[in-house]
Amino acid sequence: MTPRHDFRCSDNPTGSVVAVRGSVLDIAFPAEALPSLHEAVEILWDGPERLIAEVQLHRDDGTVRAIALQSTSGLARGTSARRLGEPLTTPVGDAVLGRLLDVMGTTRDGGPPLPADVPRRPIHRTPPSLADRNPSREPFETGIKVIDLLAPLARGGKAAMFGGAGVGKTVLVMELIRGMVERYTGISVFAGVGERSREGQELWEEMSRSGMLGRTALIFGQMNEPPGARWRVGLTALTIAEHFRDEAHRDVLLLMDNVFRFVQAGAEVSGLLGRLPSRVGYQPTLAGEVAELEERIASTYGAGVTAIQAVYVPADDFTDPAVAELFSHLDSSIVLSRGIAAEGLYPAVDPLASGSNLLDPMVVGDEHYRLAEEVRAALAHYRELRDIIALLGIEELSAADRRTVKRARRLQRFLTQPFLVTESFTGHSGVTVPLAETLKGCRAILDGVGDDWAESSFFMTGTLGQVLARETALTAERGAAHET
Numbered sequence: 001m002t003p004r005h006d007f008r009c010s011d012n013p014t015g016s017v018v019a020v021r022g023s024v025l026d027i028a029f030p031a032e033a034l035p036s037l038h039e040a041v042e043i044l045w046d047g048p049e050r051l052i053a054e055v056q057l058h059r060d061d062g063t064v065r066a067i068a069l070q071s072t073s074g075l076a077r078g079t080s081a082r083r084l085g086e087p088l089t090t091p092v093g094d095a096v097l098g099r100l101l102d103v104m105g106t107t108r109d110g111g112p113p114l115p116a117d118v119p120r121r122p123i124h125r126t127p128p129s130l131a132d133r134n135p136s137r138e139p140f141e142t143g144i145k146v147i148d149l150l151a152p153l154a155r156g157g158k159a160a161m162f163g164g165a166g167v168g169k170t171v172l173v174m175e176l177i178r179g180m181v182e183r184y185t186g187i188s189v190f191a192g193v194g195e196r197s198r199e200g201q202e203l204w205e206e207m208s209r210s211g212m213l214g215r216t217a218l219i220f221g222q223m224n225e226p227p228g229a230r231w232r233v234g235l236t237a238l239t240i241a242e243h244f245r246d247e248a249h250r251d252v253l254l255l256m257d258n259v260f261r262f263v264q265a266g267a268e269v270s271g272l273l274g275r276l277p278s279r280v281g282y283q284p285t286l287a288g289e290v291a292e293l294e295e296r297i298a299s300t301y302g303a304g305v306t307a308i309q310a311v312y313v314p315a316d317d318f319t320d321p322a323v324a325e326l327f328s329h330l331d332s333s334i335v336l337s338r339g340i341a342a343e344g345l346y347p348a349v350d351p352l353a354s355g356s357n358l359l360d361p362m363v364v365g366d367e368h369y370r371l372a373e374e375v376r377a378a379l380a381h382y383r384e385l386r387d388i389i390a391l392l393g394i395e396e397l398s399a400a401d402r403r404t405v406k407r408a409r410r411l412q413r414f415l416t417q418p419f420l421v422t423e424s425f426t427g428h429s430g431v432t433v434p435l436a437e438t439l440k441g442c443r444a445i446l447d448g449v450g451d452d453w454a455e456s457s458f459f460m461t462g463t464l465g466q467v468l469a470r471e472t473a474l475t476a477e478r479g480a481a482h483e484t
């Protein structure tokens with residue numbers, strides 16, 4: 001059998017397309033020159049753009065089955081194909097900063113093409129060995145209260161936002177970009193996987209407005225592109241991030257929206273390749289494909305890759321195999337809840353379902369750890385009491401339970417926060433809150449400091465000081481109304 005990564009091909013012999021089924025091509029080659037798995041093959045056609053396919057399986061001694069990365073519309077049987085002798089490659093290095101690229105590394109921002117001598121790297125690589133990985137984890141402060149308190153992100157770690165349609169994943173990822181990239185001195189790489197194509201353009205414009213574009217590379221394979229492009233675009237972005245980590249020793253912030261679309265594209269490819277589906281119709285290779293991507297997102301002793309990913313949860317079903325598979329690779333999981341979003345409590349982070357490996361007294365310290373536990377306990381108790389309140393009314397609760405409800409509701413509201421990226425449609429100016437202020441505020445609420453303050457004073461604001469300022473203004477307003 002041909003070795004998996006033997007890409008030698010001395011004379012680049014040509015083959016011929018023998019079957020075309022959408023994105024899947026069967027290509028015949030001379031038996032002694034059969035391309036290796038993952039090798040790129042160029043289809044020599046006169047179509048609108050260069051057509052590259054990646055070899056996925058060997059059908060027999062003389063035929064490979066490959067997945068095209070561009071549209072194959074108009075491609076006829078008998079068209080010639082040429083081995084490229086290497087896997088798909090992407091341009092890397094400083095030249096890609098400030099540019100919007102597709103899965104092949106072609107510029108899509110309307111600007112000039114990249115210089116011809118820009119270095120390129122294959123998109124398939126093995127992850128760093130365990131000995132080369134840096135296991136140290138320090139918290140990465142985001143300025144978003146509920147995340148810093150209950151699901152702290154790790155510098156050089158992996159985090160994901162999970163949620164069904166329209167619960168605020170993209171808004172949260174955008175807010176993290178706004179809040180973090182400004183303070184962060186490293187490089188950012190944004191991978192747009194299978195989402196709306198206008199989002200790419202908007203992000204590019206937003207980044208150039210805020211002056212962050214010079215430190216960012218944007219790689220897009222959106223929902224209008226063929227499954228091959230959506231499937232491989234994550235690896236392209238990751239390869240660019242790895243180059244900055246390994247060659248320039250610079251910290252990289254890798255943002256991916258949306259990783260579920262990567263799994264979905266893999267399922268489409270698997271079906272097209274003729275593999276039998278597995279659980280819930282997913283590809284039988286689901287776990288391997290997710291691991292191939294996630295295991296490469298790693299920090300080495302030279303520099304770290306901090307990854308923030310958005311994960312769409314189909315039909316709000318957290319037991320979905322793709323979602324469950326992704327959960328197992330993360331340091332921090334931020335779960336967004338439809339119920340909380342429906343109450344207007346944004347960011348709609350579920351405090352009980354979200355968590356982080358960093359929430360350990362050895363990492364965040366005793367005080368933070370205990371406070372997070374107390375906040376969770378109060379919110380969990382309130383959740384239990386809600387049914388009783390709905391049936392019998394709050395008066396039926398004991399005095400202690402009524403106090404818990406009062407404080408839990410204030411905590412819930414205190415953990416909401418107006419975002420910088422939503423200023424234009426909510427009318428609230430965005431705030432970021434230092435962790436120390438978040439801890440101080442939660443401690444005070446748990447100790448009953450705000451028991452007599454109006455709930456609305458805690459809603460969509462920043463520090464406890466800002467809550468108090470609102471409360472004071474409200475009291476003054478009430479006093480004035482009373483006098484007239």
Ligand SMILES: Nc1ncnc2c1ncn2[C@@H]1O[C@H](COP(=O)(O)OP(=O)(O)OP(=O)(O)O)[C@@H](O)[C@H]1O
Pocket residue numbers: 163164165166167168169170171172312346347348419422426
């Ligand atoms: N923090 C927030 N503050 C105010 N409104 C918000 C916030 N987050 C989300 N929303 C509201 O929810 C809508 C959907 O958010 P968003 O596009 O981020 O969802 P999503 O989970 O990415 O959805 P999809 O899966 O459809 O891409 C926003 O347009 C906005 O109206």
